Amino acid sequence: MAQKKVHCDCLDTIKPVRDTLDVINGKWKVPIIISVGVGNDRFTDIQESIPGITPKVLAKELKDLEQHKLLKRIIIDEYPIKISYKLEPYADTLTPLIYALKDWGVNHKRKVTE
Secondary structure (H helix, E strand, O other): HHHHHHHHHHHHHHHHHHHHHHHHOOOOOOHHHHHOOOOOOOOHHHHOOOOOOOOOHHHHHHHHHOOOEEEEEEOOOOOOOOOEEEOHHHHHHHHHHHHHHHHHHHHHHHHHOO
């Protein structure tokens, strides 16, 4: 009986963590969120702030983040039409996670280079 409870407790943690990783997984989503969060709101600015990202990948990832309600695409109806991106307030819920990942990364790098 105790073993089954441990299994359920494990799944109670694994499932939400997996759901989170499904949203922010990959090489580019968190850097895009960080880039837009610090004020890069135009496609070119975002691309230039993230070394190595291609326009095709950036466009795909921006659409994914928009579908997950983390990012908003804003069309400015002028001539020429301008498109900018802004984080949705919901994206602020990722801030503690991003800082925790940053702290862990700094500490891990320090640990493996000692």
